[in-house]
Amino acid sequence: MAAGRGGTAPGPGRRPRPRPSARHRRPGGVRGRVLRGHRDHRRGADGRRTVPARGCRNQLAGHARTQRDHPQDPKRASALEAAGLQRHRLRSRSLRSVVAVAGEAIVDLVGDPGTATYRARPGGSPANVAVALGRLDLPVRLLARLSGDTFGRMLRAHLEASGVDLSLCVEAGEPTSLAVATLDDAGTAAYDFWVRGTADWLWAADELPDALPDDVVALHTGSLEPGASALEGLLVRERERGRVALCLDPNLRPTLMGEAGAVRRRVERQVGLAHVVRVSEEDLRYSHPDQPYRAVAHRWLDGGPSLVVVTRGGCGAYGATRYVEAERPAMPVEVADTIGAGDAFTAGLLGGLHRRGLLGAGCAAGLAEVDAETLARLLDEANRFAALSLCS
Template sequence: MNIPTSSVTVLGECVADAFTDPALSSPVDLALRVLPGGGPANTAVALARLGTPTRFLARISNDVFGTLFRNRLSASGVDLSGSVAAPEPSTLAIADLDETRQATYSFFADGAADWQWTADELSDTVPGETVAVHTGSLALIRRPGGSHIEDYLAKAREHATVSIDPNVRPLLVPPAAYHQRLHHWCAVADILRLSEDDLSLLLPGASPEQACDTWHAAGARLVVITLGGRGALASLDGARVTVPAPTVDVIDTVGAGDAFTAGLLHRLTALGHLGGRLDALTLEGTTDACSFAARVAALTCSVPGADPPWAERLAARPAQNPGARGHIAST
């Protein structure tokens, strides 16, 4: 595989993910293990570990969690030179895993550093040679920072591919707020990646194919909907492909969607498709990139927490996909 030399910029939040530790808990106290997370931060870590030069723009608190975030990002090779040292506290999420190892979260986020972007802070971080800017999640929807990020994307789009993952968090922001902004985001985004759960909240009752057509009409050229253990549906201007998920023993699904996004952007960078409006991307290239992304996500599910694989681990583990099933959408 070609190793990308072009850089990708990721913009968004860091979140301290706290998991219960049964071994250290008792009926009268609860022990928590805190791991660094946050959708955009996870994506930046995964991209850098895969070998894509990655710049992360974030407002990272000076508290104890901020130190944890910086250590993880730096150890993974992420460039933090554009991030802001923020006086506000970090965002904290308490994660609860169900019997299928799916995580649900309780958030403590009011007044956190992640949402306080100013226009001046972002104007100082205009990317230079980056071929893509990826953002989304809470940083894009929460105010006051979200509106400034939208303005930043409009400027970045002049020379970079724009990728957005809404990552709907209904406990913090009503789905209606995402729905209200999504058509605007699609007008700016070249790539829209979201989960099946996101789809059910944004367009209740719509099939993945119907949703893809809706978001294509709004402006997004490549729409990818991840389907958990069933893989992912990708739609490029209405031409569709379904990519299966490799078989792994699932420990938990924390960070799997973020890892998929990183794998997708990494592979599209390696194939030379980023830096514009995806004009040269074909369904074959889409299938290649999504198959690679599915492998990255599967390996992330095979270990605890959002701990995406390094490039060496992917090279050592051959793909187990049985093949991709594609079709062309009718008009």
């Protein structure tokens, strides 16, 4: 198989790509003619969705597509991106495609080098992802326990200012969790946590929904323990329902995790529930020492996920499906600090999947048809967004 831009074809041990299902096959017949004849299509529209004219009876009208007639046209969309637009063509305009994020919202106390001064910054991996999604102008809803103390009010204001819907959040009576972050000369953070008896670690079963609202197309979680185990039941229920794309960041912190073997078993179990996994190479060195990141990614793909992405800091990012893989370099930036960079990458990745219609029911089939070129683009887009967080 020919490799795409920055991507590689499947190696000797990879599966051959299956024939496209009818659902993801390029449209033909009347529907294809309707799309090719649309006025925005003739202008080479970039796949954006427009609002149908009032009283228009054609349900396909207003859905431009970058699929042009000539196969060599540089603006011709991949079959996957065209299929993503088709999957959304009949969605009601009143039904927003929401990305839900579940997990902790904590405060980072970041030390100023050379002084005894600490700055309070909103944090927590899931909360960071939710904020980044909001800044990407995606509808996002957070499921978290927010304290009513001073730090909790600061977190709530920060989330709302970024457009995060807090309607699923629990008003907690416990204090806000704190993470004391120490930066080294390269801007890399090491953490000490103050979490005993705090809001994020005291989930009750009746505080979690039996099912997510119907407008949710994806659920991302990357909670620390013990919040991760408490949220696992929600992942199980949503995997059984099959309506929502599940995204996981194992987000390992050795000082909170306990014995490495138990951590590995939990990670393997939760990875098996997810459709998309974003993990850092640093986390893999802790959970799977002496195993190359590519080998771990390929083994995980055999057990449940349809897409695994490994972020490698300044070395870029690696992504793989069951059929193709790609590795892309990081953007060169002057690093202020690395706090939240992985979370920004996750948000950029989810944003790219959302724009291509690869979230929601049937996401596994769509992700299986991602080609190497599209995978490379997804990684590039996420790398660019992460780079913005590094220099801010």
